[in-house]
Amino acid sequence: MVKSGVLGQLPAVVTIEKIVEEYHKLLDNQAEDKQHNAQLDGAMTSTVMTPMEVEKRKLAANAFKDYINTCLRSHLLYSEEYDQYDKHEQKIVGPSNALEVEYEEFSKQELAENAEKDKLARKVREQATGIKEDKTPKKQKQLKRFIAKKKYEPAKYYGFSHLLRLVCNFHTLLLTAKYEQGPQQIILSGIRPFVDYLTENWPKFHKKSTTG
Numbered sequence: 105m106v107k108s109g110v111l112g113q114l115p116a117v118v119t120i121e122k123i124v125e126e127y128h129k130l131l132d133n134q135a136e137d138k139q140h141n142a143q144l145d146g147a148m149t150s151t152v153m154t155p156m157e158v159e160k161r162k163l164a165a166n167a168f169k170d171y172i173n174t175c176l177r178s179h180l181l182y183s184e185e186y187d188q189y190d191k192h193e194q195k196i197v198g199p200s201n202a203l204e205v206e207y208e209e210f211s212k213q214e215l216a217e218n219a220e221k222d223k224l225a226r227k228v229r230e231q232a233t234g235i236k237e238d239k240t241p242k243k244q245k246q247l248k249r250f251i252a253k254k255k256y257e258p259a260k261y262y263g264f265s266h267l268l269r270l271v272c273n274f275h276t277l278l279l280t281a282k283y284e285q286g287p288q289q290i291i292l293s294g295i296r297p298f299v300d301y302l303t304e305n306w307p308k309f310h311k312k313s314t315t316g
Contacts, residue, residue, distance in 0.1 A: 106182045114192050116263025117311035120172055123267065124165045124259070127301055131158050156232060164294025168270055169259045176258040180269045193256040233289045264302075264309040271299060 135153045172180070177189050226237050258266075274295065302309070 106184050109184065111185060111188050112263060112265055114188065115261040118263055118309045120169055120259040120262055120264075120267045121257075123264065123302075123309055124169045127165050127298060128162055130301070131161055156228065159228075160232065160290050161294040161297050164291050165298045167291045168267065168274065168298070171270060171274070172259045172262065172266065173257045176262065176266065180266060189258075192261065196261075197256050229290060232293075235289070263311070264306065267302070271302065 131153070135155070135158050177186065181189060226239070230236055
């Protein structure tokens with residue numbers, strides 16, 4: 105359909121960001137329900153979804169959204185869709201967006217807090233993957249923000265059909281992306297549940313809205 109000039113409507117009826125948000129809510133509800141049922145039975149069982157498992161599945165879903173936001177145009181769009189993407193981006197962020205930036209330095213307290221967060225995150229990754237990571241402190245940049253005030257995030261506007269393109273290629277794209285080994289393994293372990301969720305709910309997400 106794209107090759108014949110029929111393009112998806114922007115924004116989509118159900119956006120990628122909305123799909124991920126609903127998945128997050130489902131995970132939270134499932135975890136709460138399972139814990140409640142297990143407590144009624146008098147003991148926690150292996151069917152209870154642990155907080156770490158919930159987080160792994162959320163990270164995997166977020167990875168899909170993040171990839172859409174950073175690489176949709178370069179990796180997933182057909183050439184016939186470039187003009188629509190560029191016009192919509194300009195409509196959202198404006199033509200002078202690249203010149204509008206913010207700059208602020210981290211305070212000493214923020215640097216210390218970030219170091220502690222990195223330490224805890226490393227511990228979670230090591231527990232999840234069994235892989236010990238280099239504990240050498242990384243030099244933190246003083247730059248806190250140097251980003252466009254308005255940033256175009258395609259996941260807020262594109263829908264299921266474009267997410268499906270990514271699903272078909274995500275495993276290969278992830279393996280070739282510049283992820284550290286620990287985070288990569290965590291994301292890989294959470295992909296299947298998210299894909300299963302999309303498979304079960306695709307009629308709800310695949311709302312046909314086209315232009316052309």
